[in-house]
Amino acid sequence: MLERPADVTRLARLFHALSDETRLRIVGKLLGGEQCVCNLTDALDAGQSRLSFHLKALKDAGLVSDRREGRWVHYALNPDVLQEIKSFVGSVREGAARCC
Amino acid sequence: MLERPADVTRLARLFHALSDETRLRIVGKLLGGEQCVCNLTDALDAGQSRLSFHLKALKDAGLVSDRREGRWVHYALNPDVLQEIKSFVGSVREGAARCC
DNA sequence: CCTTGACATTAAGATTTCTTGATATATTGA
DNA sequence: TCAATATATCAAGAAATCTTAATGTCAAGG
Numbered sequence: 132m133l134e135r136p137a138d139v140t141r142l143a144r145l146f147h148a149l150s151d152e153t154r155l156r157i158v159g160k161l162l163g164g165e166q167c168v169c170n171l172t173d174a175l176d177a178g179q180s181r182l183s184f185h186l187k188a189l190k191d192a193g194l195v196s197d198r199r200e201g202r203w204v205h206y207a208l209n210p211d212v213l214q215e216i217k218s219f220v221g222s223v224r225e226g227a228a229r230c231c
Numbered sequence: 232m233l234e235r236p237a238d239v240t241r242l243a244r245l246f247h248a249l250s251d252e253t254r255l256r257i258v259g260k261l262l263g264g265e266q267c268v269c270n271l272t273d274a275l276d277a278g279q280s281r282l283s284f285h286l287k288a289l290k291d292a293g294l295v296s297d298r299r300e301g302r303w304v305h306y307a308l309n310p311d312v313l314q315e316i317k318s319f320v321g322s323v324r325e326g327a328a329r330c331c
Numbered sequence: 332c333c334t335t336g337a338c339a340t341t342a343a344g345a346t347t348t349c350t351t352g353a354t355a356t357a358t359t360g361a
Numbered sequence: 362t363c364a365a366t367a368t369a370t371c372a373a374g375a376a377a378t379c380t381t382a383a384t385g386t387c388a389a390g391g
Contacts, residue, residue: 132259133255133256133258133259133262134259139252139255139256139259140252142249142255143249143250143251143252143255146246146247146249146250146255147246147247147250149242149243149246149250150243150246150247150249150250151243152239152240152243155233155239155242155243155246156233156239158233158323159232159233159234159239162233162322162323208323213320213323216316216320216323217320220313220316220317220320222262223258223262223308223313223316
């Protein structure tokens, strides 16, 4: 998993998206299913532009996708990304097994 | 997993440690088992103090542990941390399953 | 149209992180 | 004890990131 430079770059991006508390809390909210931005603004104590900034970070990393419905925009977790993290964890486990 | 503030803080730290390409490449090398710093300096094209900086970041996050042996210091992945990441991935999967 | 509401984008400053070069520490062997 | 080697730490600048406040955009209702 970490042999190919492209994978290293991709994983670094992914982990960076998850390396911020505000973004992790957003992810936490999205575990309950798709949410409109207004719900997230209420739930987290983050100002509007701050929330938007972090949603963009999550979206750029491919972790979430957005969907416009009238005036509202809904964000949801992208299930594909999970596989990438799982592959990484898998490769680490193999490595750990080999060495200990 | 992401309901408790302490977990959010811990995961953010952990993911931050994994959010850098140099550090991910170090982890990649450590998958083959414990390595002394000298091996890593050769394998990665990183200067000595730079490598030391990133090893400290990994160590502070609890991802690796170090062991001195004479002149050399050996670093190895900490297998405990894997469980934390796995728990996170597990919670995301449940969330994704619930919503789709 | 015009206004309002939901959200995105931009700009600027504060803070954090990373890199590099210099210096410090610790261990070994002469 | 001294020199050499391996690694850590420090200091300073560069670059990236985050926050806040202001402004832009777009859809809906009047």
